[in-house]
Amino acid sequence: MKIIDEHVHIGQLGPFDMRPSYVIESMERYGVSYSLVSCGLGVEFDQEHQPLPNDWDYTQYSANLPAVAFARQYDGKIGVLPWCKPHTEGFNHELEKLLREGGNCIKGLKIHPFYSMLPMTAPEIEPYLSYAAEKELPVLIHTASDEFSQPKFVYEAAKAHPRVNFIMAHVGLGTDNNEAIELIGSLPNLYGDTAWVKPESGLKLIKKYGAHKLLFGTDNPIDGADTYAHPFYRTYFNAFQEWVTPDDYELLMHGNTERLYHL
Numbered sequence: 001m002k003i004i005d006e007h008v009h010i011g012q013l014g015p016f017d018m019r020p021s022y023v024i025e026s027m028e029r030y031g032v033s034y035s036l037v038s039c040g041l042g043v044e045f046d047q048e049h050q051p052l053p054n055d056w057d058y059t060q061y062s063a064n065l066p067a068v069a070f071a072r073q074y075d076g077k078i079g080v081l082p083w084c085k086p087h088t089e090g091f092n093h094e095l096e097k098l099l100r101e102g103g104n105c106i107k108g109l110k111i112h113p114f115y116s117m118l119p120m121t122a123p124e125i126e127p128y129l130s131y132a133a134e135k136e137l138p139v140l141i142h143t144a145s146d147e148f149s150q151p152k153f154v155y156e157a158a159k160a161h162p163r164v165n166f167i168m169a170h171v172g173l174g175t176d177n178n179e180a181i182e183l184i185g186s187l188p189n190l191y192g193d194t195a196w197v198k199p200e201s202g203l204k205l206i207k208k209y210g211a212h213k214l215l216f217g218t219d220n221p222i223d224g225a226d227t228y229a230h231p232f233y234r235t236y237f238n239a240f241q242e243w244v245t246p247d248d249y250e251l252l253m254h255g256n257t258e259r260l261y262h263l
């Protein structure tokens with residue numbers, strides 16, 4: 001079975017040591033053939049929503065450059081979702097330079113409303129979505145229950161931009177997933193990923209709205225080179241095969257990501 005992980009990180013971020021070697025090591029160990037990577041150095045505020053330290057001077061270019069370099073080194077195994085900085089920078093020359101130089105490695109955009117302190121409905125997000133529409137790039141968005149990351153904001157953005165495909169990472173992290181599942185089911189350009197999503201919730205989404213709506217993603221290697229050993233991911237790798245049809249399982253583990261991200 002081909003496995004593609006559409007939600008992977010690199011970068012040293014607070015307690016998280018997400019080095020590229022962990023990504024490669026874990027992919028080999030768990031049979032993942034391709035990863036879409038975003039670099040956590042693109043955060044705009046810290047976990048307490050305080051300004052970052054003065055020596056944290058990554059721009060939209062330099063914060064994403066490590067991911068582009070990683071993709072070049074592992075051509076055919078790694079693609080890049082640049083981590084956007086809509087709050088402190090906006091769609092600027094730094095980002096244009098990154099997108100230009102990244103070329104074919106760039107497969108979509110990553111927006112993290114919590115670390116950017118902006119909901120997806122904010123006007124600062126608009127230029128990114130226009131670009132995504134123009135280049136047919138999907139947008140992967142962190143969703144949770146905090147004031148910036150709520151699924152309903154992604155729904156509003158998706159409704160306003162029918163040509164862009166939006167993927168709700170985590171299907172509402174820290175919730176029972178039900179609100180996000182209903183929203184995902186209500187628009188054709190809204191999807192979810194499995195990162196920290198209880199397999200039972202993943203199954204519910206598939207049974208209710210179809211297997212084309214859910215993409216395998218994990219936040220690997222946020223817990224190190226064995227992030228895939230988490231019971232949720234072991235279930236997606238193993239037991240889940242018995243829960244859905246073979247065709248649906250293929251869509252979940254690679255087909256949807258290949259289709260949406262044009263891999």
Ligand SMILES: [Zn+2]
Pocket residue numbers: 007009142169219
């Ligand atoms: Zn993530």
